[in-house]
Amino acid sequence: MEFPSKLVEDAVNEVSKLPGIGKKTALRLVLHLLKRDEEQTESLANALVAVRSRTQYCRKCHNLSDNELCGICASNRxxxxxxxxxxxxxxxxxxxxxxxxxxxxxxxxxxxxxxxxxxxxxxxxxxxxxxxxxxxxxxxxxxxxxxxxxxxxxxxxxxxxxxxxxxxxxxxxIARGVPIGGDLEYADEVTLGRSILSRIAYE
Amino acid sequence: MEFPSKLVEDAVNEVSKLPGIGKKTALRLVLHLLKRDEEQTESLANALVAVRSRTQYCRKCHNLSDNELCGICASNRxxxxxxxxxxxxxxxxxxxxxxxxxxxxxxxxxxxxxxxxxxxxxxxxxxxxxxxxxxxxxxxxxxxxxxxxxxxxxxxxxxxxxxxxxxxxxxxxIARGVPIGGDLEYADEVTLGRSILSRIAYE
The missing domain is CATH 3.40.1360.10 (Dna Topoisomerase Vi A Subunit; Chain: A, domain 2)
Known part of the structure; x- marks a missing residue:
């Protein structure tokens, strides 16, 4: 693809580095941003830089966290x-x-x-x-x-x-077995076999 | 979804404003950026802000352009x-x-x-x-x-x-007709009908 604008080309190249996003989708996203308010692009860019530079990991459970301890580790409930x-x-x-x-x-x-x-x-x-x-x-x-x-x-x-x-x-x-709401005939053999071996007795 | 981090939540909200990107995909993209170098996120953010703020439209054809006249309008070829x-x-x-x-x-x-x-x-x-x-x-x-x-x-x-x-x-x-390389039986009725009406005589 030969782009009409170097800026568009750069943006498409950057966006298409994201997983599952090809050049065509990237161009669609960039053209979308061009049609919207400039503030929308700025708040998107700011949110991405902020999340990358300021997100920490909980020192206890290593989940993403804004603080030294995440909300779950810090909770007394x-x-x-x-x-x-x-x-x-x-x-x-x-x-x-x-x-x-x-x-x-x-x-x-x-x-x-x-x-x-x-x-x-x-x-x-x-x-x-x-x-x-x-x-x-x-x-x-x-x-x-x-x-x-x-x-x-x-x-x-x-x-x-x-x-x-x-x-x-x-x-x-965690238990392996047939998914709830799924039709038994569509369960794969390994899962179905496992669900029979790990059967649960009625009490 | 309740996010472990306000920064992640903000970023997911911003990314999921893009067309065709839901909350789950947005979270996948944000977590991807968190695993990569900080420079990658910065160059993505910079490219988006640059394309939005600095892209112009060709004054003649209104295509995207880095200059007053786009490359196509400016070309003498x-x-x-x-x-x-x-x-x-x-x-x-x-x-x-x-x-x-x-x-x-x-x-x-x-x-x-x-x-x-x-x-x-x-x-x-x-x-x-x-x-x-x-x-x-x-x-x-x-x-x-x-x-x-x-x-x-x-x-x-x-x-x-x-x-x-x-x-x-x-x-x-532009001509409407059956797509080249497509099987005739899969062409929709309207297109096929149109391609018969607009048939082209061999010279």
Whole structure:
């Protein structure tokens, strides 16, 4: 594509560096901004620079936070005896949306993936172990591993189980089974097989 | 969604104002920026502010331009006797990519759409008529209306034809027919019918 304006070309190139956005979509977005008030572009640009330069990570759970301690870790209405280990902030949001969990989190910041060159030392695993030995020692009773049911997720969960064993805590993982509201015939074989093996007895 | 950080929330809100980007995609993009170098976010923000504040429109054809005259209008290798009228810059890029047109353009900046409240006075129609009376008077022989084959496009083309009639120029429109490379059986009825009515004789 040969652009009529160097400024447009630069903007399209920058926008298309974002994941899932190609040159055509980037051009559509840039042309949209050109049609709107200049203030809209400025507040977009300011919000992006602000979030990148000023966002911190909670020193306890490593979730995104505006302060040293995130709102969840700082709250006295959360159950500090359960820690839910997740891959990233989006998982925290997803679990918070269910309103089914009242404990604390620990955000790994990724998942063990040899393909992408991510090893245990790139993740917040040591800080989890330190947390269990340090300020939260004795308080924590259970660790829930809420990682994606993929090969990378299972590898990370396996590694964590090994590291957590010495602490003699209850370690659990989120249930795998048929999704609620889904038709049984459309469930994949592995999930359906797993849901039979992990069947739950009526009480 | 309740965000762990006000800064993240602000950024997600700003990004999700862009067309076709919802809150989930916006969050994915913001988290992507947080994982990258701070310079990447800064150059994205700077490029957006620069394009919005410094982009001009060519005083002749109203295409986006870094200068008073765009590269196409300023070139002496273009045929000034043909003007191709298009809706916006994306159409200019699409036609330039075909390398089949060597004339000049006139960018309307939109299309007549009563539903969206866009009338003839919101578009660069008067400036087209002034262009034909003013500096380009006598030079232009043909106007090609290259508008989308939709109801709005046809309405705009009809309006333009009426306005252009007094100039006694050749007025044409781009051919409608079956797309090249497409299977005939998948062409819609209207297009196929039109392609039969507008059939081209072998010479």
């Amino acid at each position: 959360r159950d500090a005896s359960i820690i839910c280990v997740v891959e990233d902030t989006r998982d925290v949001l997803a679990i918070e949306n269910t309103a089914q969990f009242k404990g604390l989190y620990h955000v790994l910041g990724g998942i063990i993936s040899p393909v992408e060159g991510v090893g245990p030392s790139d993740l917040q695993i040591d800080s989890l172990l330190q947390r269990l030995q340090g300020e939260d020692a004795g308080e924590v009773r259970e660790i829930i591993l809420a990682l994606s049911p993929t090969m990378e997720g299972d590898t990370t969960a396996f590694y964590l189980q090994k590291k957590l064993r010495p602490f003699k805590l209850k370690i659990s993982t | 273009r045929d000034a006797s043909i003007i191709c009228v298009v809706e916006d810059t994306r159409d200019v890029l699409a036609i330039e990519n075909t390398a089949q047109f060597k004339g000049l353009y006139h960018v309307l900046g939109g299309i007549i759409s009563p539903v969206e409240g866009v009338g003839p006075s919101d578009l660069q129609i008067d400036s087209l008529l002034q262009r034909l009376q003013g500096e380009d008077a006598g030079e232009v022989r043909e106007i090609i209306l290259a508008l989308s084959p939709t109801m709005e496009g046809d309405t705009t083309a009809f309006y333009l034809q009426k306005k252009l009639r007094p100039f006694k120029l050749k007025i044409s429109t």
